[in-house]
Amino acid sequence: MTATPAALAKDTAARGPVARRLSARPELGAMVGAVAVLVFFALAADGFLRPAGLGTVLYAASTIGIMAVPVALLMIGGEFDLSAGVMVTSSALVSSMFSYQMTANTWAGVAVSLLVTLAIGFFNGWTLTRTRLPSFIITLGTFLMLTGLNLGLTKLIGGTVSTRAIGDMEGFASARAVFASDITVGGFQLRITIVWWLALVAAATWILLRTRAGNWIFATGGNADAARAVGVPVDRVRVGLYMGVALAAWISGQHLLFSYDVVQSGEGVGNELIYIAAAVIGGCLLTGGHGSAAGAAVGALIFGMTSKGIVYAQWDPNWFKFFLGAMLLLATLLNAWIRKRAEASS
Amino acid sequence: MNGTSTAAAGSPTALVELAGVGKRYGNATALEGVSLAVRPGEVVCVLGDNGAGKSTLIKIISGLHRHDGGAFRIDGEEVRLASPREALDRGIATVYQDLAVVPLMPVWRNFFLGSEPVTGRGPLRRLDTAAMRRTTREALLRMGIDLRDVDQPIGTLSGGERQSVAIARAVHFGARVIVLDEPTAALGVKQARVVLRYVAAARDQGLGVVLVTHNPHHAHLVGDRFVLLRRGSMAGSHAREEIALDELTRQMAGGSDLDRLGHELARTRPSGPDRGAP
Numbered sequence: 207m208t209a210t211p212a213a214l215a216k217d218t219a220a221r222g223p224v225a226r227r228l229s230a231r232p233e234l235g236a237m238v239g240a241v242a243v244l245v246f247f248a249l250a251a252d253g254f255l256r257p258a259g260l261g262t263v264l265y266a267a268s269t270i271g272i273m274a275v276p277v278a279l280l281m282i283g284g285e286f287d288l289s290a291g292v293m294v295t296s297s298a299l300v301s302s303m304f305s306y307q308m309t310a311n312t313w314a315g316v317a318v319s320l321l322v323t324l325a326i327g328f329f330n331g332w333t334l335t336r337t338r339l340p341s342f343i344i345t346l347g348t349f350l351m352l353t354g355l356n357l358g359l360t361k362l363i364g365g366t367v368s369t370r371a372i373g374d375m376e377g378f379a380s381a382r383a384v385f386a387s388d389i390t391v392g393g394f395q396l397r398i399t400i401v402w403w404l405a406l407v408a409a410a411t412w413i414l415l416r417t418r419a420g421n422w423i424f425a426t427g428g429n430a431d432a433a434r435a436v437g438v439p440v441d442r443v444r445v446g447l448y449m450g451v452a453l454a455a456w457i458s459g460q461h462l463l464f465s466y467d468v469v470q471s472g473e474g475v476g477n478e479l480i481y482i483a484a485a486v487i488g489g490c491l492l493t494g495g496h497g498s499a500a501g502a503a504v505g506a507l508i509f510g511m512t513s514k515g516i517v518y519a520q521w522d523p524n525w526f527k528f529f530l531g532a533m534l535l536l537a538t539l540l541n542a543w544i545r546k547r548a549e550a551s552s
Numbered sequence: 553m554n555g556t557s558t559a560a561a562g563s564p565t566a567l568v569e570l571a572g573v574g575k576r577y578g579n580a581t582a583l584e585g586v587s588l589a590v591r592p593g594e595v596v597c598v599l600g601d602n603g604a605g606k607s608t609l610i611k612i613i614s615g616l617h618r619h620d621g622g623a624f625r626i627d628g629e630e631v632r633l634a635s636p637r638e639a640l641d642r643g644i645a646t647v648y649q650d651l652a653v654v655p656l657m658p659v660w661r662n663f664f665l666g667s668e669p670v671t672g673r674g675p676l677r678r679l680d681t682a683a684m685r686r687t688t689r690e691a692l693l694r695m696g697i698d699l700r701d702v703d704q705p706i707g708t709l710s711g712g713e714r715q716s717v718a719i720a721r722a723v724h725f726g727a728r729v730i731v732l733d734e735p736t737a738a739l740g741v742k743q744a745r746v747v748l749r750y751v752a753a754a755r756d757q758g759l760g761v762v763l764v765t766h767n768p769h770h771a772h773l774v775g776d777r778f779v780l781l782r783r784g785s786m787a788g789s790h791a792r793e794e795i796a797l798d799e800l801t802r803q804m805a806g807g808s809d810l811d812r813l814g815h816e817l818a819r820t821r822p823s824g825p826d827r828g829a830p
């Protein structure tokens with residue numbers, strides 16, 4: 207009788223080792239895709255592989271990647287955030303307008319913006335856990351409300367659709383150094399967002415794979431009832447994940463503000479789908495429970511390479527969206543296949 | 553052999569005791585006046601038809617639902633559990649048939665889910681992954697499950713193996729009472745036997761077991777006491793030596809107006825009710 211489970215175990219170990227390894231490393235598929243895209247544009251586009259070209263690509267990837275990483279964690283936890291795109295703009299607007307209207311120091315606005323943005327994330331998570339409505343609906347509501355608030359409040363307070371310039375205010379230079387400066391690494395000129403992006407990937411990977419919270423995120427997305435039954439604080443995990451997205455939206459928002467010094471209140475709409483697409487291309491399952499931060503980072507890198515590669519190749523930029531749509535479909539098909547193999551049981 | 557002798561006669565040694573417990577969902581009564589007691593090294597089987605209230609009973613014991621009538625005692629102390637976590641902390645572990653595991657997560661992560669050991673301090677506080685893998689392999693081996701690779705997603709295991717892992721998990725975390733909701737329902741004969749063997753192994757280690765099942769044959773193999781539920785009320789409570797398998801089977805079917813059991817009885821006992829028999 208002891209032989210029965212052992213024999214079964216051997217049987218399952220023999221079943222699809224490739225799918226098993228892929229399912230353990232969700233980002234592998236995206237990495238293959240990234241190499242293919244890199245080779246393609248290296249051949250098709252002049253200047254793509256030069257330091258300036260790569261710097262531009264990495265910058266584009268980092269602005270998406272900063273958001274794609276927490277969005278990926280949220281998706282692994284089984285939820286969406288459609289408000290992530292406009293939340294970035296809200297964060298920048300709050301920071302700019304508070305500094306301009308209330309104080310003389312930009313850091314005050316930065317701090318208030320952090321609190322407000324985290325509160326928006328908390329609102330998303332709290333409403334979700336209280337109402338048990340689908341996160342698609344709740345964050346669609348937040349998305350629409352924020353879109354309206356961004357435009358309405360900006361116009362009400364400042365009279366126009368963009369904020370006033372705050373470039374001459376105290377603290378602007380130091381805030382720009384933190385959120386929107388260039389740094390030189392080994393002779394290369396790189397935007398500081400790349401550092402933020404890599405730091406977020408490292409932190410998110412650590413949390414996912416090496417902490418109790420990470421275990422809980424996978425379990426909440428993979429089977430929330432089972433997780434709750436063994437004592438995982440599922441609701442707290444969800445609220446925390448939404449606040450993680452908000453934290454990243456704050457970083458992105460401050461970057462937006464301090465690199466241009468004025469903010470357009472209509473920006474950000476549509477970006478939420480790009481973050482989700484990057485996470486999905488990176489191996490996150492739409493249904494939750496599976497994915498990685500590194501995968502989302504690679505997904506963002508594919509976005510960066512494609513958007514800038516098309517420019518360097520001097521093509522019609524409209525092909526960008528077509529290309530990304532195709533990538534997304536391929537990635538989802540691959541994910542579905544992996545999941546089927548991994549879940550195939552008895 | 554009166555069908556309503558109560559098992560919950562207030563023995564101080566009972567790990568878990570229900571006395572006249574009731575539960576309503578809105579104005580529908582799901583449970584009423586149900587009593588049972590589980591002592592160390594004892595298997596109490598809860599039998600009943602679909603909708604009899606078996607799952608409701610389990611959810612009360614495991615802290616998912618609050619009872620709204622009667623008394624629920626753990627170690628003789630009356631309790632109202634606020635959450636599954638509280639039940640776990642008091643040594644009651646529940647293995648649900650359909651929500652026992654997270655299929656896409658590796659076996660070792662599932663094994664420790666909710667009770668993960670950590671090592672290191674401050675920001676370096678992290679999962680003790682090496683110990684988690686090793687402990688999982690060892691705990692499963694002690695229960696007679698030999699997995700070569702604890703990194704495989706638990707969804708790749710068979711249904712019986714998954715149940716067995718969940719039982720091994722409960723034993724490892726020092727549960728004093730294991731509650732099993734229909735652990736053998738979806739399993740073939742061979743797999744059901746594997747699971748029942750782990751139930752017996754847990755009992756032999758001194759744990760109390762509450763085993764919910766449809767199947768009087770499975771119940772009679774391991775049970776020390778049989779509590780019969782019918783439409784939310786107790787239809788009987790028998791010690792093992794008081795009742796034989798065929799009598800247990802008949803009692804389960806006797807009060808039922810469901811055709812399914814009628815058929816079953818007609819097939820195994822030609823003298824039974826001839827409803828629908830060929």
Ligand SMILES: Nc1ncnc2c1ncn2[C@@H]1O[C@H](COP(=O)(O)OP(=O)(O)OP(=O)(O)O)[C@@H](O)[C@H]1O
Binds near residue numbers: 577580602606
């Ligand atoms: N959450 C709920 N809300 C309302 N009614 C419920 C709920 N859960 C169960 N019930 C009702 O309570 C009664 C007992 O259900 P329960 O699930 O405990 O039965 P069961 O014995 O486990 O049945 P089965 O063998 O089908 O699993 C049923 O009539 C059921 O419809």
Ligand SMILES: [Mg+2]
Binds near residue numbers: 606608
């Ligand atoms: Mg049930």
